[in-house]
Amino acid sequence: MLEVSLYRYNPETDEAPYMQDFSVDTSGRDLMVLDVLELIKADYDGSVTYRRSCREGVCGSDGLNMNGKNGLACVTPLSETVKGEKLVIRPLPGLPVIRDLVVDMSLFYAQYEKVQPYLQNPSPAPAIERLQSPEERAQLDGLYECILCACCSTSCPSFWWNPDRFIGPAGLLQAYRFLADSRDTATEERLGKLDDPFSVFRCHGIQNCVNVCPKGLNPTKAIGHIRTMLLNRAT
Amino acid sequence: MVTSVTSFSRTGLSDWLIQRVTSLVLLAYFIVIAYQLVGSVDYTSWRLLFDQTWMKVFTLMAALSLVAHSWIGLWSVFTDYLTERMLGPKGNIIRLLSQLGASLALFGYVIWVVVIIWS
Numbered sequence: 054m055l056e057v058s059l060y061r062y063n064p065e066t067d068e069a070p071y072m073q074d075f076s077v078d079t080s081g082r083d084l085m086v087l088d089v090l091e092l093i094k095a096d097y098d099g100s101v102t103y104r105r106s107c108r109e110g111v112c113g114s115d116g117l118n119m120n121g122k123n124g125l126a127c128v129t130p131l132s133e134t135v136k137g138e139k140l141v142i143r144p145l146p147g148l149p150v151i152r153d154l155v156v157d158m159s160l161f162y163a164q165y166e167k168v169q170p171y172l173q174n175p176s177p178a179p180a181i182e183r184l185q186s187p188e189e190r191a192q193l194d195g196l197y198e199c200i201l202c203a204c205c206s207t208s209c210p211s212f213w214w215n216p217d218r219f220i221g222p223a224g225l226l227q228a229y230r231f232l233a234d235s236r237d238t239a240t241e242e243r244l245g246k247l248d249d250p251f252s253v254f255r256c257h258g259i260q261n262c263v264n265v266c267p268k269g270l271n272p273t274k275a276i277g278h279i280r281t282m283l284l285n286r287a288t
Numbered sequence: 289m290v291t292s293v294t295s296f297s298r299t300g301l302s303d304w305l306i307q308r309v310t311s312l313v314l315l316a317y318f319i320v321i322a323y324q325l326v327g328s329v330d331y332t333s334w335r336l337l338f339d340q341t342w343m344k345v346f347t348l349m350a351a352l353s354l355v356a357h358s359w360i361g362l363w364s365v366f367t368d369y370l371t372e373r374m375l376g377p378k379g380n381i382i383r384l385l386s387q388l389g390a391s392l393a394l395f396g397y398v399i400w401v402v403v404i405i406w407s
Contacts, residue, residue, distance in 0.1 A: 214368040247300075250292045254300030255364070283301045 055079050055135065057089060059101065060143040062150050070150065072141075073098075079131065086119055086134065086142070087126040090154075102153040110267060113202030117154055118143040123204040123265040145207035147216065160216040161203045167220060167246070168228035173239035189235040196230035196275060198268050199223060205262035205272055211255045218251035222262035222272030225253060229275035232282060244279075244286050253279055294387055296360045307360045310353035317350035344405045351401040355394045362390050 054076045062070035075097050077089055084092075087108055094101045103126075106112040110128035117126045119134045120141050134140065148156040174183065206212045206221035220228065228247065231237050247253045253276060262272040296303050324337060337343055366386055372379035 211368070214371070214374070250295045250298075250300040250303055250363075252300070254304050257364075280301075280304065284305070287301055 054138070055089065055131065056139045057093065058139070058141045059093070059153075060150075061101075061153055063100075063152055083130050083132045085127055086117070086124075086129045086131065086140070087115055089131070089140065090126060090142070102155055104155055111200065113200035116145050116202040116204045116207070118146055118207075123208045125202055125204065125267045128267060145203055147207045147213040148203075156207075158203060161201075161206055161221070161223070164206070164216070164220045164224040165201065165227065167252075168224050168231070169239070169243065170227045170231065172231065172234065172237050173242075174236055175238065183236040185235055192233045192235070193230060195270055196226060196233065199226050199230075199270060200268060202267065204265045204267060205270075208261040208265045209256075210259070210261075211257060215251060215255055219255035220247075220252050222256070222276070225256070225279060226270060226272040226275045229279050232279065240282075241286075244283055247279060248283055248287075253283070294384075295363055296356060303360045303363075306356050310357040313353040314350055314357065317346060317353075320346070338405065347401065347405050351398050355398055358394055359391070363387070366390075 055078075057075045057077050058072045059075065060070060061067070061073045075093050077092055077097070079089065079092075085108075087105060090101065090103055090105075103117070104114040105127065106114040108115075108127045110125050113125070115126040116123060119126065119129055120136065120139075122134065123145060124134070126142075131140070142154065144150050144154045144156045148158060148160065151157050172183075201223060203223060205226075206223045209219075209222055211219050212221040228243065232240055232243055237243075256273070256276045258273055258276075260273045263270075263274075266272070292298060297306060324334075338347070366383050368374075370379060370383035370386055375382055
């Protein structure tokens with residue numbers, strides 16, 4: 054039996070959040086954490102609330118904190134996260150809880166919006182597409198794959214303390230994704246909006262984001278590239 | 289609301305660069321001091337070392353680097369933890385008083401260094 058401790062909070066009925074324990078029969082299978090949540094919802098308590106969609110690490114809906122580490126429940130096997138038959142599941146840290154494991158991502162999306170995550174190029178679009186060389190396209194590898202699950206930003210203390218001012222690793226990864234894009238012409242404007250003490254420079258390089266990214270991306274490295282671009286621009 | 293008006297240079301890039309350059313100055317200074325301490329040291333040799341103009345200048349440079357480095361670091365800490373988000377309505381007052389205290393202490397350290405080295 055797997056002992057699961059689940060964060061529960063319904064603001065309409067609960068005065069404060071609490072942890073609810075379940076003993077779940079996994080029949081010895083190495084299930085994904087999402088499967089365990091599905092079992093609990095189906096067999097134990099139908100009111101347990103969480104986000105999920107694709108169940109294969111593509112949509113980024115089920116970012117959770119499992120035994121202290123952020124990750125996607127659908128691609129995290131029990132063998133990777135459970136120690137001593139105990140699994141503690143909490144919502145992503147640092148964001149307001151709407152209910153149980155569902156968090157309000159407004160602050161996260163507001164920071165994402167700040168970096169203008171879309172191609173900017175005022176020249177008329179060519180008939181087919183804006184071409185890139187294979188080398189130019191390769192610059193986007195490790196950047197475009199982000200699925201905005203928020204595991205990185207919600208594992209970052211700088212984002213916990215200043216979620217309204219520090220863009221956070223997810224937003225900065227996307228900021229660099231467009232700074233590095235050979236087709237984008239708004240580099241100067243983009244960099245100009247990042248040179249304050251909070252947006253980029255609140256990152257202290259502790260690499261929690263790298264440690265938790267379910268897609269294996271490296272926001273700290275991207276932030277380093279942004280710093281270098283800012284330095285080159287200013288000197 | 290957290291503002292950047294009290295940050296060392298007002299821009300993130302300058303603060304970041306200053307913190308790194310000052311850390312190199314401090315590293316060089318402490319290597320020099322450590323080198324002196326590893327060999328035999330007594331009052332006379334220590335006094336002779338600090339009587340040299342280059343060491344006085346270097347010490348003042350290290351003290352000023354420490355001020356800049358500390359202010360940038362403490363400013364980060366204060367704007368992380370001593371905010372209205374963390375402490376409620378009194379957060380801004382507590383942060384400004386803490387910054388005032390820190391700046392007075394750092395100013396005092398510089399005066400102290402100048403008095404010791406140049407008097």
